[in-house]
Amino acid sequence: MLAANLLEAVQGNPLANDPFFDEQLDQSDTKARIVQKYFYAWAKVITPTAKQMNNKIGYFDLYAGPGRYKDGSASTPLLVLQHAIDDADMRSMLVTMFNDADENHSSSLQAEIDALPGIETLKYKPDVLCNEVGEDVEKFFTETKLIPSFTFVDPWGYKGLSLKIVNGVIKDWGCDCVFFFNYGRINAGLTNPKVRSHMDALFGKERVDALQIELKDKTPEQRERIVLENLSRAIKEMGGKYVLPFRFRRGNRTSHSLIFVSKHFKGYEIMKSIMASESSTEDQGVASLTYSPADASTPLLFSLAQPFDKLLKDLPEVFAGETLTMREIYEQHSVDTPYTDKNYKEALKQLELAGTIKTDPPAAARKKNTFANHVKVTFK
Structure with a gap:
């Protein structure tokens, strides 16, 4: 069932109590803007070539959520679809697949999509799925040739996030990805044997073994640099030539990051410009590629790195x-x-x-x- 639904969505032919959707906090708003800005810019670059191929481009969200935050504001899936409704090229080209393992979320999202004015003008009806993201999804993306597509992978923690999924969604021409990297939970998980299988899926078994040794007696700042460096290396070894993190900080600690992955410099360039514009501070004209309310309120303390x-x-x-x-x-x-x-x-x-x-x-x-x-x- 999963493979059939995904195949229809992307080929040429447990989050029920998730607090993320209670309200759209500043950090969530920044994350959503980065994803949306990149998708719109990516689509403009990809569309002329895609028209000469099979006249399709894709937007895939593996953890799509209910469609709206509890304060009523639209989340990324609805905003992407509204943009497509308003854009002549996207109306006739955009294939969308939104998945969420929570049946309440997926049914809510379906209802919100159905209520969008003009949704019937899209050539390809949005596909809303309710599936766990695991080995079946890994296998599908690994084995299926995708249309040019942008994929957003935003799990609450780390379950379902793997190198194989990241590599699978970027392996074909014109395919880029952004995924949510919950640094706080993954940092703790690297030394927790109960979640070792999830860490192996994300970093690779040998790299996790090496990380457990390397991270001993390191400061929090050193741990963060080591973990992100190893994540970047793991992605690049599997084909993601360009890897770009954008950090979200609470106080003096990184809580999570958005990680952008692409095989092409043009995508890397576009995303870096977007992340720079969303940074809370800059030092000597160089953006921090970080969102931190604390840094923004005390810019003189932001950096002495020059x-x-x-x-x-x-x-x-x-x-x-x-x-x-x-x-x-x-x-x-x-x-x-x-x-x-x-x-x-x-x-x-x-x-x-x-x-x-x-x-x-x-x-x-x-x-x-x-x-x-x-x-x-x-x-x-």
Whole structure:
């Protein structure tokens, strides 16, 4: 039944007491905006090519929820569908699949979808499922060729979240994923033998063994860096070339993260720009890629890392003796850093002014205070 329902939704042809939906807190609102902004931007990039294929794009949510928070505000599934109703291309192309293991959630979501004005104008009726996310779902996504799609995986804890699911939903052309990483619970779970199978599914057995040794006697800050680094490595080993986390902090602790995964730099670039705009603080013009009300209220305490100064120092060292365009520098250096193209352009303008680099065309021949992607840079 699961495979048949999913197959119809995505091919070319226990959360009942979940407090998340009680109200849309600031952090939940930020998470929803990031997902929605990326989906809309992703769709614009993918649509022209998808029209030449089978004229379909997909949005899949494996833990969709009831459709509305208890304060009445619409959650992401309804907002995505409303956007599709209002967009001519999406009305005729978008295939959606919303799943939730809680029958109350899935039936509520179905009723909310049915009540959306204009829902009948969508070419493909939204598919609402009620299934546990486990080995059957892993097998389906691993073995099924998907249409270009964006998948959101947002479990409350860690059950159902696995490397195989992440790899399965991004393996085909045009497929990206964002998943919710409950750092607080997973950090505790890494040393809890009762949930070892879930940790193995997420990190891999050998990596969990190594993590249990590496994490001993580490500070909370060190543990967080180690856990996220190992998660990123595990994803990349399975095909997710670009991995980008956005952290949510309560006080001085990370509670959870959104993890973006893509095989293409363009998606990585778009998502980094969105996450930068949603960051609560920035340091020297470099976004924190973090949402933290505490940081936002005390910006002078946010960071002493001076990340832009580090970029100014790194570029002449990394590219010494080389000649590259601004875009080539950005694509080669920015992965696994918080820097956006705006940061690189500003850094290169300052290095040019200092005489550290030579440019073609030089500043005098360009429009004032600009640094286009095609400008060639020679590092001394």
